[in-house]
Amino acid sequence: MSGALLRIEHLEVRYGDLIGVSDVSLEVPEGSVVALLGSNGGGKTTTLNAIAGLIPVHSGSISFRDEEIAGQKAFAIVRKGLALSPEGWRLFVQQSVENNLMLGATPLHDKSRQATLLERVYEIFPRLKERRNQRAGTMSGGERQMLAVGRALMSDPKLLMLDEPSLGLAPAVVESMYETFGRLHREGLTILLAEQSIELALEVSDFATVLQVGKSVLSGTAAALAEDPQVQKAYLGVD
Amino acid sequence: QDKVVKIGVIMPMSGGTASIGAHAKAALDVATDIINNAHPELGNFPLAKNAGLAGLGGARVEVIIADNQGNPATGQNQALRLITEEKVAAVFGSYQSGVTLTSSAIAEKYGVPFLNSESVAANLTERGFKWFFRTTPIATDFAKIYVDFLADIKAQGAKTDSIAVVHDNTEYGTSVANTISGTFKERGQPIALDVAYPVNATDVQGQVLQLKDKKPDVVIMISYTSDAILFAKTMQSLDYKPAVLLADDAGYSDPSFTKAVGKISQGVFNRSSWVVGPAGSPSAIIADMYKKKSGEEMDDTVARQMQGFFVLADAIDRAGSTEPAKIQAALKATDLKPEQLMIGYKGVKFDDKGQNILASGAIIQLQDGENYVSVWPKANAEKAPVLPYKGW
Amino acid sequence: MRRWIWLSVVVAFAIAYPLLLSSPFQQRLGALVLLYAIAASAWNIVGGYAGQVSVGHVVFFGCGAYAAMGAYAKFGLSPLFGIPGGIVLAVGLAAIVGVPTLRLSGHYFSMATIAVAETMRLIVTNTEWLGAAVGLSGPTVPRNIFDLSFLSALPYYYLFLAILSITLAITWWMTNSRMGFYLRAIKDSERAARSLGAPASRTKLYAYMLSAALTSVAGALYAMMFGFVDPESGLGILISVKILIMAALGGAGLLFGPLVGAAILVPLEEISNSWLGGKGAGLTFVVYGAIIVLIARFQPGGLLSLLTRRSRSKVDTGAGYAP
Amino acid sequence: MSFVLVQVIVGGLLLGAVYALFSSGLTLVWGMMNIVNFAHGDFVMLGMYVAYVVYTLMGGGPILGAPLATLVLATLGVVVYFALIRGIMKGPMLAQILGTFGLALLLRYSVFWWFGANFLSMPPNIVGGTYAFAGLRIEASRLLAGVVALLVTLGLHLLLTRTSLGSKMLAVAEDQTAAQLMGIRPDTMQAIAWAIAAGATGLAGALIANFFYIVPTVGETLGIVAFVTVSLGGFGSVPGALVAGLLIGVIESLSGYLIGAIYKDIVVYVLFLFFLWFRPQGLMGKM
Amino acid sequence: MLLEARGITKAFGSFKAVDDASVTLEQGDILGLIGPNGAGKSTFFNCLTGDLKATSGRVLFEATDITDFTPEQRAGLGLARTFQVPQTFEGMTVLENVMIGAFLRTAHRKEAETRARAVLERVGMSRLAEAPARSLGTPGRKRLEIARALATEPKVLLLDEAMAGLNAHEVRLAIDLVRDIHRSGITLVIVEHIMEVIMSLASRVMVFHQGKEIARGSPQEVTSNPAVIAAYLGTRAAKAAAGHTPVELMGGPDP
């Protein structure tokens, strides 16, 4: 395993007086796919949002390439090479599909790559190309999901964080999307994934961490976790 | 010698007409200076000779100014404060007729004399008030002046057959316009064109074009400063000059108007009760003092206010007391002669309703750059009226 | 429990105020605070709870003011008898104006209300029968007690206090009823509210009409107290803004927000005017404006939100509803 | 068509262009960035005073005054954003009304305090007098304002629709958090928007000063016109504001001439309400 | 016939999102609606509930033509729905959100609260009753949508991807919940991309593609239809639906 690209230690995040996550530790090795598992309200979204700087970190540390990023502003973190496809998409609903994608390319240093990246997104989601001039707010649920993932890809990140990327997508689209992720992964992209379909998540990842009530309770290789009776019982419904 | 007579003054010190308040403040500073200190140079001018009010053992007059913000409610609140907190002997104000209406109602309820020197709404003296006095001429007086003035210049050969009245839709604009129209109609010369426009207009091109279209001989302008400036500029840009341009005081008397557009309004006639006498006369000396204080030329509005204040102070002096009833009685007994005034009224004498029956006015004309000269009535005219309207 | 203690302190103070500060000017100040609190609370029903920021509420204020003065000036009646007429006028106007404008969203609604108010002001300014620009005055000398023309502000004070209490009671009742729930829901998502059976247009319209009725009462009382109304003081857009500012300053959508706002702004305005106005340098408004700016800057949710935020009950959302 | 009528319409168009000019800043911050600005009229007023001061101190016409007014106001815009608007944005929309209303009073009466309440005016014909051709008369100063209005609107429109800066500004207006996820710094965008909007407003003030009067309360008169223009055109539409401005100018001019000036505002408001009935999103606004 | 839609077309400009779609729903049905993203399912839903005005076509409910009814009128008749993009009342608590639904059948606050609590109990959200709705994640919001809709005591419930974002175990619990709802006499239409849900709940399935119906039948029939597999399912899901084990996607975990 090469050095960890992202390392989180004892992360605690609060929403006002409410606790979002209380103690999360995890590591994302460079070039790996890591799955973040847990039931609803487990703290997956909170963890991803905290990494991206959308919610302030209460305590604990988040280091990206050995640099502490906890407490930095979201826009600064994104510029370092992290991209998030957030829960609820957060699209710019008044703007066109293509504008949304181009906005995703804002952190790029090398603007000449915009066109290439745009083509790549259009290749993964042909539907977006078809609808490039439609207003994002009028897209269907699944189309919005494609747009959110596509937008995150536009910054050509080092670490791609995906919050439930297959939510609302037709099975065939999920299939092709994961195939693409596989390709990008092989090309060296690191992915941190929160996915509701644990079967799918474990299948595509190298490592996984399970969150329960805001705490990371289990980590290990995906293969090992898939066999873990606790995981099987709680999340796969296997008795 | 420590005795002080407080007089409450309610003026618009902020809002769109705040310049009126600022001018009034300077004028009242001059007036209190004249009253409180010996000014032998003013000769027999009432209250000037010795320091303080003789009738009250040389008591000094103190002015307490309150801002009505151009708002009837604020005016009333301030009247109440002046009367109950500041314990003023009398109230003086309040420029806008609406504010005068509400603030004088409080004075009436408390039984404190209220002197008004510039609001022209007719109904102010129709309310059966016992504590309300007004020194200024009102719309019926203006109308008479215009009728006579136009008749005179017609006799001198000017064409005055068709008359247009241009006025804003404020209480001042509409009521004065209505009275003028009524009076001319009575005299058998109905107004040919009535052009009403909303106050503080952003544009008056349409109105000027209407005039240009209908070509009246005489145009009577009833406007506040902002619109007066716009009218002057628009008339120039559309190259419109009526033969006789006659303004009803207000905006056209504002020194801001003459400074801003005096050069392109040469020959405009204006109604005014304020006429500066020859050098050394009280009015000339007072005008000088005022100019030193404020940096502005004295105009009709501020002169009427200052005169009104002198009338009030004179009544208190004669009452020999700050007791409201005594001041009221003294006001009722007022009978000032023209030579006791700084302004061109025929005198000051109140009727039962509190209106000065001797109020009157004259016509002045913008002849030499930015200064008006009196041109009518002949008796005290400095120069002869110049016709037609020259403009720029 | 804390709430009730606070409430009783406020009520006790409100009742005792004219006895504690008994100069005529202070009493009048108290009465004015209550009067503006009535208007701002009425506005709060639609502006705060329903989230429809009306900047033209002065039309309803004007309905009341003109009805009261009109009753006297046109029919020789006591202005008091104008109140029902004013309410009818305001509610009718609200119905006519509300149907088309309440479907507008956000800024468009605000602008439409401004347009309606300005149109009314201009129409009245040009209507001879309504006194045009000169306005209408009330009885100069009270004929009997029903003319509601008093020397002292004390009767006004307690009258306004009673009406404010009624207004707040109605508001409180409304917020706790189905209508209040529906309004809050519509404010968050009209689409979802309708899918759940909330008749959005009708609910908003009722709130608008209720608010209009109460605002017109405030307008009538205002005109009676000052004995005068003209287009500027009865229908000028600045009054709308003032009402709105008070509610926003105290806390819109909170029961006592408008009262707090009025209790701060009215004295601030009158006292700063009394102290600084006579100097004529515009200092009154420099101070007044600066204070508003500071409050907006540091307490954008309104002053009352300071208190409520702290008392919001803490909830533990734990780990969600999953097993 | 009578000759006078042509003059009325031409005058209306020029007036409308001026309306569009001083509304353009408002379209940007209110229409696009979604920040209510009750102090807009007072920004115009400040622009007028800057131009006046420049004129009295250094002489010269709008060649000197207009750029300086633009610069001064743009700076003020940035200051206002950081000192006030940024804090206010945390609260509800009402806080914006509250804050900018307070700001309006503060600005208006600070100027009042400094310059007094007197009406000021630039010397007549400081810009090239009046052109007369074929019986039509057009003031050079108004023509200049009209031309600049067209340029400013066009520039703003291109900025917002064609540049990535515009797209970023809109993104920030829509969702600050999401914009941050794109690596966009919201403060920078907002500050730029305020600088542009206030600058355009200052420019407008400087140009209007050439044919209007100058007084601390002039912003009240102009502010409300800008409000109507922006909403008639549709919040968020720059071309909409231009068209609406021209439309209002012509309507005012025509109705002022044909039915009487006191009714012209009523005509504009009623037409506005009527429009909203059929197009609740304004003339050119998006749904 | 409980609900019937005849020839519904919805066009946005020249683009027809729904193109001449018809459906009939009998009392006791669970109709599954599937199709690719952007096929027009939600748009069709919106035409049924009155959220959108159909360009043409008619909607009948219990033999009454409700085409011109407002959404709130339709809700009153017993037509309830959830939104695919959750439309939570952010400023309210979870309980208050549900009370809005309950208020349809009672005007009394206390009564509405009692009913809302009962519904929350039923969907397993009682513990969250007092939580601010804004603290819920997407799945929580979706469940809240179901609770709100149930509180209106509907006859027909339209669920638009109400189970998106649930993990496998939660999906199973949700399926039980829907069964329970169905047993209580409510007719359902469900849109879902999770095939497991469709396979285990739907009595009939309709497949949309580009605004048109391309297939209908039992879940088994539909999922083995080649056209459906090509347009929507893809090979993997088709195999899964047919009872096959999942195939490897990304080359499997690193050794």
Ligand SMILES: Nc1ncnc2c1ncn2[C@@H]1O[C@H](COP(=O)(O)OP(=O)(O)OP(=O)(O)O)[C@@H](O)[C@H]1O
């Ligand atoms: N905006 C918020 N305000 C208050 N609490 C919140 C907020 N967002 C999340 N929470 C709480 O934080 C905890 C973790 O939620 P989070 O959304 O991170 O979980 P998750 O694992 O992503 O769940 P899901 O599968 O529902 O997306 C939950 O208890 C939730 O109620």
Ligand SMILES: Nc1ncnc2c1ncn2[C@@H]1O[C@H](COP(=O)(O)OP(=O)(O)OP(=O)(O)O)[C@@H](O)[C@H]1O
């Ligand atoms: N207002 C609109 N203008 C233009 N196109 C629209 C509009 N609303 C929806 N569409 C398009 O209509 C199509 C149908 O959308 P709909 O939401 O019904 O799809 P769906 O079948 O529900 O898809 P999903 O499974 O992704 O939710 C989509 O392609 C969408 O982009």
Ligand SMILES: [Mg+2]
């Ligand atoms: Mg989540």
Ligand SMILES: [Mg+2]
């Ligand atoms: Mg859908």
